[in-house]
Amino acid sequence: MTNKTPSAVVFTLVLAASTAGCFAVFGLDGYGPPAPVEDAGVTDVADVVVPVEATVDAGPPPPKLVFVTADRFTAYLGGLADVDARCQVLAERAGFSGRTFKAWLSDDTASPSTRFADFVANAGPQLVLADETVVATSYAELADSGPRVPIRMTERGVEVPIDGPAAGPGCPSGAVVWSNTNPNGGAVDQQSCSGWTSNSQGLGRVGVLAGSDRGGWTAACAVPCASEAHLYCFEQ
Numbered sequence: 502m503t504n505k506t507p508s509a510v511v512f513t514l515v516l517a518a519s520t521a522g523c524f525a526v527f528g529l530d531g532y533g534p535p536a537p538v539e540d541a542g543v544t545d546v547a548d549v550v551v552p553v554e555a556t557v558d559a560g561p562p563p564p565k566l567v568f569v570t571a572d573r574f575t576a577y578l579g580g581l582a583d584v585d586a587r588c589q590v591l592a593e594r595a596g597f598s599g600r601t602f603k604a605w606l607s608d609d610t611a612s613p614s615t616r617f618a619d620f621v622a623n624a625g626p627q628l629v630l631a632d633e634t635v636v637a638t639s640y641a642e643l644a645d646s647g648p649r650v651p652i653r654m655t656e657r658g659v660e661v662p663i664d665g666p667a668a669g670p671g672c673p674s675g676a677v678v679w680s681n682t683n684p685n686g687g688a689v690d691q692q693s694c695s696g697w698t699s700n701s702q703g704l705g706r707v708g709v710l711a712g713s714d715r716g717g718w719t720a721a722c723a724v725p726c727a728s729e730a731h732l733y734c735f736e737q
Contacts, residue, residue: 562626565619565736566597567636568656569678569710573729576679576694576705581608581616584697588734595656597736605719605733607681607688608696614686618737628735631658644685647715652733661731663711669704669724673717677707678731680719694726702726708733 570591578584581604588602605613619625620640628636628643631654637643653661661676668677681693692706704723707730712718724730 564627564629564633564635565625566592566600566602566631566656567628567652567733567735568592568631568654569652569661570732570734571655571657571659571661573676573731574679575700575729576697576726577700578679578697580696580698581606581611584732587732591656592734592736597656601737602734603737605678605680605682605735606697608693609688609691610696612682612686612688613735617686617735620686630654631656640686645715647684647718648713651711651713652718653710656734661710668707668728668730669722672707672722672724673709673712676710676731677721677724677728678710678719678733679705680708680733681706682708683720684715689720692723700726705730 568591570587578587584604584606585602588604592600592602603613603616607613613620617640625640627638628640628648630636630650630652634650634654636648636650636652637646651663653663655661663675665674665676667674679697681689683689689706692704694700694703694705697705703726705726705728706720706723707728708719709717709721710731712721719733
């Protein structure tokens with residue numbers, strides 16, 4: 502048995518420890534991957550940073566259709582709900598299924614300013630005719646300035662004749678539209694022919710179809726409830 506001096510034993514132990522440490526770091530061939538690194542401190546899901554996706558701009562809302570009925574009616578219309586239904590049926594028959602339409606009409610209890618969601622928000626999309634001619638860029642513009650062009654086109658893209666005699670005393674000449682609505686969407690007064698349920702007596706407020714100024718298109722004058730007038734229909 503070979504005796505080793507104490508210093509030789511210490512040197513041997515240090516050399517063995519150093520060699521083992523090198524293999525632990527570099528692997529047996531000296532070029533392998535390093536040993537696994539301890540947890541870097543991520544101990545909770547909340548510590549993981551997840552990239553936030555960029556917000557996608559949906560763009561402006563699609564335009565909404567506005568049209569006038571080809572037919573004329575007395576003021577015996579069945580009330581606001583029935584008039585809305587007339588607009589809806591006409592639009593669906595013209596191919597606008599899946600879209601909602603209401604009449605530009607006011608009685609003693611409601612008006613476009615309370616019945617039209619986009620009008621209530623004083624915003625909304627462009628309003629266009631069937632041929633995509635812009636009537637107004639928003640309800641705010643419609644209320645401030647009136648329509649850019651007369652609303653004389655039907656849901657099928659046919660222009661309604663606007664010429665004709667005055668419908669009543671104090672009315673300008675031309676075809677008229679039932680409304681009882683002022684330019685900013687509120688009811689003008691109580692001239693709604695008993696809530697659009699009578700044509701026997703009284704007066705109903707109308708707009709003039711040829712009108713494109715702030716007020717004439719919707720609140721030009723009043724005519725007897727037995728008169729015949731068109732209706733404006735607005736997509737919601």
